[in-house]
Structure formats: C-alpha cells, structure tokens
Amino acid sequence: MDIEKQYQRMVGNLLPYGPAWDKTEPILLSLALTLSKTHLRVDDLMREIDPRTTNELIDRYEQICGLPDSCYSEESQTLTTRRNRLDSKLNLAGGINKDFYLQTLAINGYPDATITNYNNDVFTCESSCEDYLYDEEWRYYWVVNIPAGRHITEMTCEDSCNSYLRKWGNKQIECIIEKLCASHTYVIFKYGVINA
The missing domain is CATH 1.10.287 (Helix Hairpins)
Incomplete structure (x- = not known):
C-alpha cells in the first residue's frame, strides 16, 4: 500500500x-x-x-575523516570509490597483521591479492636446498602480490620510442598500504604474480 x-x-x-x-x-x-x-x-x-550508502552527507563524512587524503586525487574519484574509502576508514578494525592488510586490499578492489612474509624463512646451515636465501633483515619486509593482468601496461606500436616497454603499479593502493603499514616494516609490491 x-x-x-x-x-x-x-x-x-x-x-x-x-x-x-x-x-x-x-x-x-x-x-x-x-x-x-x-x-x-x-x-x-x-x-x-551508513557510509556505504551515503549521498548527501559524504562531503561531511570525508571532512570528519580527513578525506580525500594524499592517496586519492579528488578528480579521479567516483561516488563508489569515495564510499569504499570512507567505509574502510570508518569501519575497518585496525591491526598490523596479515588479515587486516588483506581486508584493506579487498575493500579497495583487490580481493585476490596475497601477502608474503619472511618471518620464519631465515636461511641457516640446517635449511634445505629449496629454502629461500633470506637473512634476519628480511623479517621486516613483506610483499603484496597483485595477481596477473592487474595494472600492467605493455608498450604498443603507437607509443613513442622513449616510452617504457612495460609499466606496472597502482600508486593509490601502494599509498594506502604504506600509510597503514607498521613503521619498522618495508612493503614491496609485485604485480602480475600468478601464484604467491
């Protein structure tokens, strides 16, 4: 009725x-x-x-949350992107563990991304031949593996001769993860990873 x-x-x-x-x-x-x-x-x-469905109050929410920040340029954002970023800023429970970063990656459009840690991969004389050759410093490094075909641009015949043969990367997600990562760690981003 x-x-x-x-x-x-x-x-x-x-x-x-x-x-x-x-x-x-x-x-x-x-x-x-x-x-x-x-x-x-x-x-x-x-x-x-709800920040996921807001229209009229999105500017006010963003002002309260300090958005848009340096990771997002104002002109490249759609309403959906703004809502997702706002939702992740307001509702994502923080932490410095793998699940937190995977959740952040998923919210920002990378549900199939993986993370590689080197915490327990120190090579010693008792390690097998198949173990990685990492020393103790590598426990401060971790890798975000972005699946194959995501944000990789190949050079074409129409590009100029001083163009790159291949470009990859997404500055936006790199900025977000680097802002959230623990200050004593270093993040490496791998693009085009099939199985990590």
Whole structure:
C-alpha cells in the first residue's frame, strides 16, 4: 500500500465519530501528504548514516575523516570509490597483521591479492636446498602480490620510442598500504604474480 494512503487512513482514524467529520477533507489530506513526505525523508536520512550508502552527507563524512587524503586525487574519484574509502576508514578494525592488510586490499578492489612474509624463512646451515636465501633483515619486509593482468601496461606500436616497454603499479593502493603499514616494516609490491 502507498505510504500516503496509509497516512490518510491513519489521520482519518484519529477523527472523532460523527457525520460532521469528513475523512476526505483537504486539510486532512495535506496533513497525510506532509507526514508521508516526512516519513520518506527520515528513511533517506537513515540510509545516510551508513557510509556505504551515503549521498548527501559524504562531503561531511570525508571532512570528519580527513578525506580525500594524499592517496586519492579528488578528480579521479567516483561516488563508489569515495564510499569504499570512507567505509574502510570508518569501519575497518585496525591491526598490523596479515588479515587486516588483506581486508584493506579487498575493500579497495583487490580481493585476490596475497601477502608474503619472511618471518620464519631465515636461511641457516640446517635449511634445505629449496629454502629461500633470506637473512634476519628480511623479517621486516613483506610483499603484496597483485595477481596477473592487474595494472600492467605493455608498450604498443603507437607509443613513442622513449616510452617504457612495460609499466606496472597502482600508486593509490601502494599509498594506502604504506600509510597503514607498521613503521619498522618495508612493503614491496609485485604485480602480475600468478601464484604467491
């Protein structure tokens, strides 16, 4: 049933009984219209509370959260990008563990990214031949593996002769992860990784 009709029925039911009261009185119909519009507006405002569905309050939310920051240029953002960034800033539970960074990568469009740590991969005389050759310093390094085909641009015949043969990288996600990473660690980004 239409919400305006529901309010017309409710307002009509509030009238005293008797022949003097008409439920189709214009003032009562306008009151029902006003109440239905108010009801719909309150529903809109309830959607504005959630940063994933906000439209009108997104500028205010971004101002409160310090967005857009240096990781995002203002002109390249769509409403969806702004909402995702706002949602990750407000609702992502922080941490300095692998799950936190994978969650951040997923929210920012990389659900299939992986992370490689070198915490327990120190090569010693008892290591097998197949172990990696990392020393103790590598425990401070970790690698974000972006799957094959993502943000890799090959040179074409139409490019100029001083163009790169291949370019890769996404400055935006690199900036976000580097801002969130622990200050004593170093992040390496690998693009085009098939299995990591």
